[in-house]
Amino acid sequence: MGRVTERRRVIRIRNGVAGARADTLVAEEPLEIRLNGKPLAITMRTPGDDFALAVGFLASEGVLASASDVRAVTYCEGAAEDGTNTYNVVNVQLAAGVPVPDITLERNVYTTSSCGLCGKASLDAVRTATRFPGLGDDPVRVSARLLGELPDRLRAEQKVFDRTGALHGAGLFSAGGELIDVREDVGRHNAVDKIVGRALQAGRLPLAGSVLLVSGRASFELAQKAVMAGIPVLAAVSAPSSLAVDLALESGLTLVGFLRGGDMNIYAGEERIDLTA
16 A cells, blocks of 8 residues: 655755755555446545545545445555556445435546545535534534634644645544544545544544534635534634635534634634633
């Protein structure tokens, strides 16, 4: 299986002095996700947690709701031209009776580390009905003080980022601040899919009462993934997009951006943020 990091020669210049050295880089390789043997999506990802990434992606697409929906997840043998296993193709076999989505050229998705939704036929195609309705009724409340502490806690858990400086992080926390899971990837949407996929595999969906923190911005696809997983609070250290805010307002998702220390912007669901605690 692929490594999370790789070593490359680099010429480093410091104070006008050049020297050759080895540098640690984050690995980036394509992962093809197949559903019942048919190609569905390709994403550029950091190798690791590939099965969780695949099922998390399918949960975000509304295909899966629980571990019982999955019959098997396997790497496809003979993926390379010479017949060797590249560990870059994963097949998810649905359990008997689970509806198979219409896999057409219009629906076929190509994802990259910067955009989880490229190739969607239209915006309507990604407004998938969640398998866990009632997100707006989740009574969870989170203190603003606690929220302000989470970015530093997430950063402290990003071990590969310490070595490469080139990974996004996603952390899942309880309303009381307990770290439930943390994943890293070159794509922030992949990091979230890995968290959602691991939760599905463990039988923990929907993720009611939880807080999802992402490094970088809060795009529409990340808001959608939170809604699809039943996560009531999404926070980001940078800005949200206008479409992410629209989705949060429509779905009952609490959306926080520019979370830095005690400062933050609450774009939707402010009733869940306790400003006094």
